[in-house]
Amino acid sequence: MAARHLVPLWAFITLTRRTAFATVITVHQSSLRQLSLSSRKISTVFASASDMASTAKKVLVPIANGTEPMEAVITIDVLRRAGADVTVASVEKELRVDAGHGVKIVADSLISDCAQTVFDLISLPGGMPGAATLRDCGILRSMVTKQAADGRLNAAICAAPAVALGSWGLLKGLQATCYPSFMEQLSASATAVESRVQKDEKVVTSRGPGTAMEYSVSLVEQLYGKEKADEVAGPLVMRAYHGNDYTIRELNAIPWTFNNGPQILVPIANGTEEMEAVIMIDVLRRAKAKVVVASLDDKLEILASRKVKLVADTNLNEAVNLPYDLIVLPGGLGGAQAFAASEKLVNLLKKQKEAGRPYGAICASPALVLEPHGLLKGKKATAFPALCHKLSDPSEIENRVVVDGNLITSRGPGTAMEFSLAIVEKFFGREKAIELAKIMLFVSP
Numbered sequence: 001m002a003a004r005h006l007v008p009l010w011a012f013i014t015l016t017r018r019t020a021f022a023t024v025i026t027v028h029q030s031s032l033r034q035l036s037l038s039s040r041k042i043s044t045v046f047a048s049a050s051d052m053a054s055t056a057k058k059v060l061v062p063i064a065n066g067t068e069p070m071e072a073v074i075t076i077d078v079l080r081r082a083g084a085d086v087t088v089a090s091v092e093k094e095l096r097v098d099a100g101h102g103v104k105i106v107a108d109s110l111i112s113d114c115a116q117t118v119f120d121l122i123s124l125p126g127g128m129p130g131a132a133t134l135r136d137c138g139i140l141r142s143m144v145t146k147q148a149a150d151g152r153l154n155a156a157i158c159a160a161p162a163v164a165l166g167s168w169g170l171l172k173g174l175q176a177t178c179y180p181s182f183m184e185q186l187s188a189s190a191t192a193v194e195s196r197v198q199k200d201e202k203v204v205t206s207r208g209p210g211t212a213m214e215y216s217v218s219l220v221e222q223l224y225g226k227e228k229a230d231e232v233a234g235p236l237v238m239r240a241y242h243g244n245d246y247t248i249r250e251l252n253a254i255p256w257t258f259n260n261g262p263q264i265l266v267p268i269a270n271g272t273e274e275m276e277a278v279i280m281i282d283v284l285r286r287a288k289a290k291v292v293v294a295s296l297d298d299k300l301e302i303l304a305s306r307k308v309k310l311v312a313d314t315n316l317n318e319a320v321n322l323p324y325d326l327i328v329l330p331g332g333l334g335g336a337q338a339f340a341a342s343e344k345l346v347n348l349l350k351k352q353k354e355a356g357r358p359y360g361a362i363c364a365s366p367a368l369v370l371e372p373h374g375l376l377k378g379k380k381a382t383a384f385p386a387l388c389h390k391l392s393d394p395s396e397i398e399n400r401v402v403v404d405g406n407l408i409t410s411r412g413p414g415t416a417m418e419f420s421l422a423i424v425e426k427f428f429g430r431e432k433a434i435e436l437a438k439i440m441l442f443v444s445p
């Protein structure tokens, strides 16, 4: 927001007799006198500086037990990157929610505490039984219904368009989409279409985890315009095209084997990129891997890079006692710095490398954790584009996912799903990975 530079901020409402519309404008103090002298249209001082200190759009993302965590967290994170004031509200009795695939999220508030707030957007994540719990929440239903009646934006993804918006009768006469297995149900309450993201009037709908990032960027565009959406999309390193396939760059191919699981360690810390962490945990658990999410700190709850509160399964002190078939690091600047400073984690990674067992990292972590500790020596790797200059061998950085023997690296939130699918492919084979990619709508079903 550029508002910081406008000191102080004033807002005026411009009223003309012939037109019924009102326009809110902000001006520099220096131009204020000139403006007030030159324009007779300005008739009312509408708001004080403090009221206008922020023009952040207010967004509500309700969550419940069984909410698909990728869909919730991607929406929250991407909208916060755009500067939106996102409230994550639990529709359960407590703030702590058990989202799908064992991902534990702590909401910012209870839905009952937001009932009086006016939001610019309410976005419903999918996942079952999460979407059904959203549907059955009376407070949420009246908020979303009022939102529609007042002409403000509603959005839903995966099961939620059919299960919540459709069953509340809010999609009548509109084109909408949803998760493939809910399309029949959707067609009873809307004109069901197969777009990855569909907008009609004031409703945006989308299909599943694999479309959640496109959906979220399109919500940014609805609230802030195309330029902002492009600005937010750039650093995500999104996929330009979703076909029937995805590719990874593999060098020095060796089989990745496991005895039990595979058992995979995903460390998290304050500042960890929540989309990357949640995508890895969720996708790997969908493939039936045993994922251990370990907080670096004794405290299990961490505050991720875009302020999503995630709860780990255990802490690193406990987690180091188990053997791992793979250790993978999510990115996020603060998280990567914490990993790099953890002697315990770095030693664990070094042992993993020496034993020839798989390890990997995405986004900031290849450059800030693996490289400085010699864990990329003699290996090809990639990283977050703006940090690739730190890699001593940049020859393969343009690839979205690089596998070099027992090392796997990748670039950012928008490559996290391919990164996770590549891990599935190495442990369970390509067929399984493609099947999962289809189920998640990452590639065409």
Ligand SMILES: *[C@@H]1O[C@H](CO)[C@@H](O)[C@H](O)[C@H]1NC(C)=O
Pocket: 065, 092, 094, 096, 097, 098
């Ligand atoms: C939802 O999950 C929370 C956190 O684990 C749990 O305490 C609560 O009982 C669950 N609610 C329902 C309705 O199952």
Ligand SMILES: *[C@@H]1O[C@H](CO)[C@@H](O)[C@H](O)[C@H]1NC(C)=O
Pocket: 270, 297, 302, 303
């Ligand atoms: C992580 O962030 C939380 C919330 O801001 C804070 O209470 C906690 O002390 C932080 N932990 C570390 C290890 O910095």
